[in-house]
Amino acid sequence: MIHTTRAIIIGTTAYTDNSLIIKAYTEEFGLQSYILRAARKKGGNAKPQHFQALRVVELEISQTPKAKLSSIRSSQLASSYEHITTDIVKTTLALFLTEVINLSVKESVPNKELFHLLASETSALEAAPAKDTTEFHLRFLVKLASVLGFCPQDNYDAVHPYFNLRTGAFVATMQESDTLNQETSMSLHKLLSHPTERITRTLAERRELLNNLLHFYAIHITAGKPIRSHEILYTILG
Known part of the structure; x- marks a missing residue:
């Protein structure tokens, strides 16, 4: 099942060489942790730089019943953060x-x-x-x-x-x-x-x-x- 929500990033932890665990407070689901796979893949739909502290992002989340963590399919900055x-x-x-x-x-x-x-x-x-x-x-x-x-x-x-x-x-x-x-x-x-x-x-x-x-x-x-x-x-x- 695919969900979309705005989220405020409050934590990022390396999970494997190419995956991140993202902790976020979301508008639709409250406090959540997600996995971002292939975080360093060029041209991916979710950019690692979107997941710095306090950034507000639009997330597309893929949720499967047996998975411990839902995965992030795509991300987009909700505002600029210069x-x-x-x-x-x-x-x-x-x-x-x-x-x-x-x-x-x-x-x-x-x-x-x-x-x-x-x-x-x-x-x-x-x-x-x-x-x-x-x-x-x-x-x-x-x-x-x-x-x-x-x-x-x-x-x-x-x-x-x-x-x-x-x-x-x-x-x-x-x-x-x-x-x-x-x-x-x-x-x-x-x-x-x-x-x-x-x-x-x-x-x-x-x-x-x-x-x-x-x-x-x-x-x-x-x-x-x-x-x-x-x-x-x-x-x-x-």
């Missing part, structure tokens, strides 16, 4: 976003809202001017958490100025663990309430907010598995 593959900052952000998606999205069921978020964020990253990439990863983490159903609750006020990572809400008192200090809590509140505005002033502020958002993810969605590519972000975004 900057994500040539701009070191955007390439690094794409790798970070891909790792977050891999650790956070687990179910093989279609979720159109999630697909459209990932596709729109990919397009936004490609088009963003350099000044708008500084906090792109922070805004993405909040948006993805919202779609996946564990977004921080923005109940910040004068009585509740501290954010608790485990309860996912602002609380009245600074507790011994898993509670952000007042300054970082304020930064998170601003990120939640003003998603398009510049929130942080310094690299140290961004690092602190990112570290705590990743801790929040580890508590609520990644089962404690660490997201490691943020260390590269620190180096590149400086």
Whole structure:
């Protein structure tokens, strides 16, 4: 049986000398893994360069009942991707976003809202001017958490100025663990309430907010598995 779907590439692994396993979040089938045979064959209908991190592609899939993996018959780029593959900052952000998606999205069921978020964020990253990439990863983490159903609750006020990572809400008192200090809590509140505005002033502020958002993810969605590519972000975004 032949199916077509748009897909966002979130992983590529060599399977044999001439085959690849492609992990993708698809519009029609949710999270899926496919095999791309004869990946290096010249003139093939599916191009290996289409399967880089975060590319949105149109896939034609061949599904057979006894096969463990459906195979990719053809691929076509849904959009052009000049900057994500040539701009070191955007390439690094794409790798970070891909790792977050891999650790956070687990179910093989279609979720159109999630697909459209990932596709729109990919397009936004490609088009963003350099000044708008500084906090792109922070805004993405909040948006993805919202779609996946564990977004921080923005109940910040004068009585509740501290954010608790485990309860996912602002609380009245600074507790011994898993509670952000007042300054970082304020930064998170601003990120939640003003998603398009510049929130942080310094690299140290961004690092602190990112570290705590990743801790929040580890508590609520990644089962404690660490997201490691943020260390590269620190180096590149400086």
